[in-house]
Each structure stands twice: as structure tokens, then as C-alpha cells.
Amino acid sequence: FLFWKFCLVVQSAVKQEKQVSSKSTPTDLVTETDHQVEELIISTLREKYPTHRFIGEESSAAGVKCELTDDPTWIIDPIDGTCNFVHSFPMVAVSIGFAVRKELELGVIYHCFDGTLYTARKGHGAFCNGVRLQVSKEKDVSKALILTEIGAKRDPATLDIFLGNMKKLLSAPTHGVRIIGSSTLALCHIASGAAEAYYQYGLHCWDIAAAAVIIREAGGHVMDTTGGPLDLMSRRVVAAGTREIADCVVKQLQPINYGRDDTDPDDLA
Ligand code: 2AM
Ligand code: CA
Ligand code: CA
Ligand code: CA
Structure with missing residues (x-):
């Protein structure tokens, strides 16, 4: 279906010379392909669903307001793992979530290197290439x-908290901590049972939306780092297979403060 078209663009671009630039910081990378794929996804979906709204990482970076309303909304990360993409490190995904009345309904994530397609629809289960997760x-x-x-x-204070959180989890003890450079694929590994928990500060709604549906439909939990309900705009997430593991992770974490994704005054009150 339509999804293959978007992923083909990423797959063919991996082999080519990339136009890389940085956004907010020197480590916040973006390529021409990020823009190209996002434009392709939005124009394709807009043609099919002209009344729907769109939130996308690169449109938001270009100044389009990142706002989740009650309207049907597609939440798009055209390339998740841009730094990996730049290095041809094989953890790169396209992620598309869909929400209605702020409820997440659909999630589709495509692993561009190994061709695995993760899909879920609320109430209908989660699948990887058709196999139930x-x-x-x-x-x-x-x-x-x-x-x-x-x-x-990457300022010293942020890195200290980041390393402190990792140290606490490693000495909890746990079997280990992994960083793969793609938040959506890491979350897919929680859905498939390949890892028990994921946590992160600084993510945006497009990093979480599709994966949240996939994890929930695979029987898992996606929540705020405080243990409360997930707020897509909060820039914080904990996901786990079981509530017990989620609670243990939540207890270890010291927060890293990022601003919210939106500026809805109701949310800030
Ligand atoms: P991206 O490649 O779409 O930018 C890499 O560390 C992972 O974290 C990627 O999934 C990356 O998404 C995501 N990410 C992007 N910005 C981030 C931020 N400010 N804080 C935390 N993670 C971020
Ligand atoms: Ca990015
Ligand atoms: Ca991302
Ligand atoms: Ca991205």
C-alpha cells in the first residue's frame, strides 16, 4: 500500500550522497530526504483525506504549529533515526500515527533497512509483517x-542526569541498557518482547504516536515518566511489557526538563 512508496524513497536515498544540515544544535541533524519524505507523506494523505490535519517533525521545525486537536490527525516522523541514516547505521524507520479526538487509533512503523513493517489498529492487535506481536x-x-x-x-548538566539514570538502571540490577538511535524502532522492540522497557526524555509526539498504539495492542504499557497517563506533548515516555517493570523504571528516573511540544494554554495551566 501507500506506505511502501514512502519507504522506497528512504531506502534509495541511503545509498546516495546526503545533504546534511543541523537544526537546534550541531547534533540535531536533518537531510533533504527528511523533508522530501514528509512532503510526500503529507501530500499523499491530504489528497486521500482532505479534511484531516497533519503534524510532522519537519513541518513543525519549519514553523507549522504542532497542535493536537479533536480533528482526525496524522502524526508523522518521516525519518526516525536521522543520525543513523546519515551514517548508514541500519536502524532507520518511517513512523505514521493517527489520532481522532486525541485518541491514538493507528500506528505504522517501517524499518527501512530490514523491511519489517509494524502495524496496529486500536482494538485489533499489533503485527509485524502480519505476525501478531x-x-x-x-x-x-x-x-x-x-x-x-x-x-x-548534550550540555554537562543534562548528560549528568542521563548518565545517572543509566547508572541507576544498570545497578538496579538489570540485564543491560541499549541505545539504538531510533526511538520508534526501540519502542517496536518493546512491542515484540525483544526488550522489557524503554524510557526517554526529549522525544516529540511523532516519536511516540505510532509506537504507542503498537505497544498497547501488543499488551504493553505506555505512560508518563512519572507513572501517570501518557501525554503525547510532554516530551517524556516510559514503555514496558508489564506494569511491574514500568513501575521499577519510573522509580529510578530523575527527570530531564524539555519544553512541551505545543503551547496550548489549557495544557500549561
Ligand atoms: P529523529 O532521528 O527523528 O530526530 C536518537 O537519539 C533518537 O531520538 C531518534 O529516534 C531521534 O529522532 C530521537 N530524538 C530526536 N530529538 C530528540 C530530542 N530532543 N531528545 C531526545 N530524543 C530525540
Ligand atoms: Ca530529527
Ligand atoms: Ca524521531
Ligand atoms: Ca525524524
Whole structure:
């Protein structure tokens, strides 16, 4: 279906010379392909669904307001793992989520290097290439594999908290902590049961939307780093196969403060 068209653009661009530039910080990278894929996704979906709204990473970077309303909204990360893409490190995905009345309904994530397609629809299960996904049932954090990411913010204070959180989780003890450079694929690994938990500060709604549906439909939990309900605009997330592991991770974390994605005064009150 339409999705293959978007992914083909990423796949063929991987082999070519890339036009790389940086956005907010020198480590916050963007390429021509990020823009090209986002424009292609939005124009294709807009033609099919002219009344729907769109939130996309590169449109938001270009100044389009990132606002989730009650209207049907597509939430798009054209390339998740841009730094990996630039290096041809094989963890790159296209992620598309869909929400209606702020409820996440659909999630599709395509792993551009190995051709795995993760899909989920609320109430209908989660699948990887058509095979049903099931999260890990592990409840003991000492047997857990934990995933996280390093954000674009690399000032000493942020890195101290980041390393402190990792140290606490490693000495909890857990089996290990991994960083793969693609938050959407890391979240897909929680959905498939390949790892027990994921946490991250600094993510945006387009990093989480599609994966949240996939994890929930695979039987897992996606929540705020405080243990409360997920807020897509909060720039914080914990996901886990079981509530027990999620609670253990939440207890270890010291927060890293990022601004919200939107500026809706109701949310800030
Ligand atoms: P991106 O490639 O779409 O920018 C890399 O560390 C992972 O974290 C990627 O999934 C990356 O998405 C995402 N990411 C992007 N900006 C981030 C930020 N400010 N903080 C944390 N993670 C971020
Ligand atoms: Ca980015
Ligand atoms: Ca992303
Ligand atoms: Ca991206």
C-alpha cells in the first residue's frame, strides 16, 4: 500500500550522497530526504483525506504549529533515526500515527533497512509483517533489558542526569541498557518482547504516536515518566511489557526538563 512508496524513497536515498544540515544544535541533524519524505507523506494523505490535519517533525521545525486537536490527525516522523541514516547505521524507520479526538487509533512503523513493517489498529492487535506481536511478560527488573536514547541536548548538566539514570538502571540490577538511535524502532522492540522497557526524555509526539498504539495492542504499557497517563506533548515516555517493570523504571528516573511540544494554554495551566 501507500506506505511502501514512502519507504522506497528512504531506502534509495541511503545509498546516495546526503545533504546534511543541523537544526537546534550541531547534533540535531536533518537531510533533504527528511523533508522530501514528509512532503510526500503529507501530500499523499491530504489528497486521500482532505479534511484531516497533519503534524510532522519537519513541518513543525519549519514553523507549522504542532497542535493536537479533536480533528482526525496524522502524526508523522518521516525519518526516525536521522543520525543513523546519515551514517548508514541500519536502524532507520518511517513512523505514521493517527489520532481522532486525541485518541491514538493507528500506528505504522517501517524499518527501512530490514523491511519489517509494524502495524496496529486500536482494538485489533499489533503485527509485524502480519505476525501478531506480544510484549515480554517479565515482571522482574533484574531480568530486564532496558532501552533508551540520547537526545540532541548534550550540555554537562543534562548528560549528568542521563548518565545517572543509566547508572541507576544498570545497578538496579538489570540485564543491560541499549541505545539504538531510533526511538520508534526501540519502542517496536518493546512491542515484540525483544526488550522489557524503554524510557526517554526529549522525544516529540511523532516519536511516540505510532509506537504507542503498537505497544498497547501488543499488551504493553505506555505512560508518563512519572507513572501517570501518557501525554503525547510532554516530551517524556516510559514503555514496558508489564506494569511491574514500568513501575521499577519510573522509580529510578530523575527527570530531564524539555519544553512541551505545543503551547496550548489549557495544557500549561
Ligand atoms: P529523529 O532521528 O527523528 O530526530 C536518537 O537519539 C533518537 O531520538 C531518534 O529516534 C531521534 O529522532 C530521537 N530524538 C530526536 N530529538 C530528540 C530530542 N530532543 N531528545 C531526545 N530524543 C530525540
Ligand atoms: Ca530529527
Ligand atoms: Ca524521531
Ligand atoms: Ca525524524
